[in-house]
Amino acid sequence: MSIIVTGGAGYIGSHAVLALKRQNKDVIIIDSLQTGHQQAVDDDTTFYQGDLRDSAFLDTVFSSHDVEAVIHFAADSLVGESVKDPLKYYDNNVGGAISLLQAMNRHEVKKIVFSSTAAIYGEPQSQYIDENDQAVPTNPYGETKLAIEKILKWAENAYGIRWIALRYFNVAGADIEGKKGEDHRPETHLIPIVLQVALNQRDEITVFGSDYKTPDGTCIRDYIHVTDLVDAHLLSLEKLSDEAKSDVYNLGNGKGFSVMEVIETARKVTGQKIPARMAPRREGDPAYLVASSAKATRQLKWSPNYTSLETIIESAWNWYVNHPNGYTTHK
Numbered sequence: 001m002s003i004i005v006t007g008g009a010g011y012i013g014s015h016a017v018l019a020l021k022r023q024n025k026d027v028i029i030i031d032s033l034q035t036g037h038q039q040a041v042d043d044d045t046t047f048y049q050g051d052l053r054d055s056a057f058l059d060t061v062f063s064s065h066d067v068e069a070v071i072h073f074a075a076d077s078l079v080g081e082s083v084k085d086p087l088k089y090y091d092n093n094v095g096g097a098i099s100l101l102q103a104m105n106r107h108e109v110k111k112i113v114f115s116s117t118a119a120i121y122g123e124p125q126s127q128y129i130d131e132n133d134q135a136v137p138t139n140p141y142g143e144t145k146l147a148i149e150k151i152l153k154w155a156e157n158a159y160g161i162r163w164i165a166l167r168y169f170n171v172a173g174a175d176i177e178g179k180k181g182e183d184h185r186p187e188t189h190l191i192p193i194v195l196q197v198a199l200n201q202r203d204e205i206t207v208f209g210s211d212y213k214t215p216d217g218t219c220i221r222d223y224i225h226v227t228d229l230v231d232a233h234l235l236s237l238e239k240l241s242d243e244a245k246s247d248v249y250n251l252g253n254g255k256g257f258s259v260m261e262v263i264e265t266a267r268k269v270t271g272q273k274i275p276a277r278m279a280p281r282r283e284g285d286p287a288y289l290v291a292s293s294a295k296a297t298r299q300l301k302w303s304p305n306y307t308s309l310e311t312i313i314e315s316a317w318n319w320y321v322n323h324p325n326g327y328t329t330h331k
């Protein structure tokens with residue numbers, strides 16, 4: 001039996017493929033390479049290049065393998081871009097998920113683990129966000145992910161497809177053995193940008209806002225190591241195999257770090273100066289976003305191993321030092 005990983009040539013998906021292969025699972029990647037990289041796919045992994053919205057393409061993949069379950073990472077995920085071009089996000093994220101679920105239904109595949117996001121919560125209502133907090137997204141990206149969670153509920157009701165939606169906080173770091181890393185183009189995430197400054201690829205890091213109501217005035221986020229995040233997907237697959245009920249889980253580290261703490265830690269890890277410039281707030285950034293992952297700890301038996309910010313940044317730095325140009329040729 002095989003596991004299909006959509007978006008397996010992307011940052012998180014490629015780490016999931018690595019983890020599944022370390023468990024000797026038979027993995028099939030589906031990826032259009034619209035933001036992913038051919039070089040992130042190992043030669044010994046079955047890879048189909050194509051778009052999820054292409055049903056005939058999906059039929060070819062699903063009918064060529066005995067598919068046990070799907071892990072669905074493929075999506076567009078830039079918050080700012082989603083505000084400028086919301087239809088692109090509804091088309092790719094919601095359209096892609098619908099097409100995938102239809103293919104699963106046609107081919108009688110009944111288990112899916114889905115990448116959701118903390119962005120579905122919008123402005124947080126409490127200090128540690130839990131799964132019962134209000135889901136009121138403040139951008140189209142978050143809306144598309146929430147819409148897919150709702151689609152999953154109805155798909156279960158009608159077609160018996162069971163699902164687990166994992167709401168990620170700030171995913172960061174790279175494989176501890178240095179086999180995979182993060183290469184988004186354009187890069188918008190804080191830690192990779194800070195490390196690009198350390199590599200002299202950028203002049204400085206722009207700090208978006210230093211007047212928040214936080215101890216040092218900069219935004220606080222919950223950074224979760226990509227390998228810990230991926231572990232929760234493997235546990236979710238096991239849980240679905242045990243006929244457990246469909247559910248949503250937050251995935252975070254439970255610890256908040258400010259933008260300045262990230263920069264300070266990166267200075268320590270890299271030994272570089274990393275000049276920082278204070279700038280106005282970025283629109284739509286809440287001051288404080290930290291997860292309660294108690295439900296995942298309790299019900300998935302999940303526990304993160306790489307919770308120190310230093311370890312997270314060190315693992316990313318290790319990959320960048322060895323891959324200063326990322327996955328060299330894009331696409």
Ligand SMILES: NC(=O)c1ccc[n+]([C@@H]2O[C@H](COP(=O)([O-])OP(=O)(O)OC[C@H]3O[C@@H](n4cnc5c(N)ncnc54)[C@H](O)[C@@H]3O)[C@@H](O)[C@H]2O)c1
Nearest residue numbers: 007009010011012032033034035036051052074075077171
């Ligand atoms: N990186 C984070 O901090 C973060 C946080 C919360 C949620 N997420 C979610 O995790 C998932 C993976 O994120 P990532 O950072 O690895 O992104 P990524 O862009 O590196 O990976 C996404 C992959 O999906 C592929 N893809 C996109 N649309 C496709 C389509 N229609 N058909 C086939 N392939 C398609 C892309 O080519 C890419 O390889 C996304 O769903 C994202 O919304 C990420």
Ligand SMILES: O=c1ccn([C@@H]2O[C@H](COP(=O)(O)OP(=O)(O)O[C@H]3O[C@H](CO)[C@H](O)[C@H](O)[C@H]3O)[C@@H](O)[C@H]2O)c(=O)[nH]1
Nearest residue numbers: 117118119169170188189190193206207208219259282285
């Ligand atoms: O050059 C930069 C980049 C980021 N930041 C700050 O660093 C923090 C982290 O920003 P990221 O862009 O790395 O991450 P976000 O918190 O904006 O977004 C992440 O969390 C979201 C959930 O709220 C979504 O899931 C999204 O996909 C995921 O990347 C924010 O306060 C941001 O303002 C800077 O100061 N300078």
